[in-house]
Amino acid sequence: MPEQTEKLLHFTEEVLRNAAQQSEQMKQELNEAKAAALAEAKIEAKDAARAYYDKEAARIRAESGREVSRHLMDSKRKIYLRRKEITQEVFQQVCERIGTFTASESYYTHMEQMLRRALELLPGAQSVTVQLRGEDMPFAPKLAAALAPVQVECQEGTFSLGGFIVQCSQLGLRVDCSFDNRLDELACHFAESFGLSLSDDLNEM
Numbered sequence: 001m002p003e004q005t006e007k008l009l010h011f012t013e014e015v016l017r018n019a020a021q022q023s024e025q026m027k028q029e030l031n032e033a034k035a036a037a038l039a040e041a042k043i044e045a046k047d048a049a050r051a052y053y054d055k056e057a058a059r060i061r062a063e064s065g066r067e068v069s070r071h072l073m074d075s076k077r078k079i080y081l082r083r084k085e086i087t088q089e090v091f092q093q094v095c096e097r098i099g100t101f102t103a104s105e106s107y108y109t110h111m112e113q114m115l116r117r118a119l120e121l122l123p124g125a126q127s128v129t130v131q132l133r134g135e136d137m138p139f140a141p142k143l144a145a146a147l148a149p150v151q152v153e154c155q156e157g158t159f160s161l162g163g164f165i166v167q168c169s170q171l172g173l174r175v176d177c178s179f180d181n182r183l184d185e186l187a188c189h190f191a192e193s194f195g196l197s198l199s200d201d202l203n204e205m
Contacts, residue, residue: 087190091183095161098179102162108139112146115164118175122168125150131157131165133178 101107119125130143130152140154157165161179168174 118166125168127151129153129167131155
């Protein structure tokens, strides 16, 4: 009987030892699986965080870029409109000065001198047609007499600021000395030098 008891105890100890070994092995395997799962989860979380960061960074950059472009566009438009206002103010002042000059006594003398110089550009002209603005038609007889022996026919033109347009059908030439034409030329030059193109401004962005 004691022998059977001893065998039973030995068997029990063996079973418990094997169970303990299996338990320790399972515990180790569980820890390894847990560590592997945690490492994989960290990698996935890091990748997800990086993807989210990249996506958000791209979105923020795009929004910031659009916002900057919008502000630049608004600024360019304001500058363009202010330039346009300045141009209108400048040409308003120019028109006022022209009006003051054409109302002065020296205007006719200037017209006659300009007309003589214009005829120098029409060598050999025997007759010319001179267009004047309506307000200057009273000058027609004096101008015609001043240009003799060239025959002068004065007509009312469509311009309004002053000056004249002389045309010689004999030579097929035309000289535009109207203040309106000079002002248009000045406006083009002013726009080029002052930079009145909105598209040019926007291209600088």
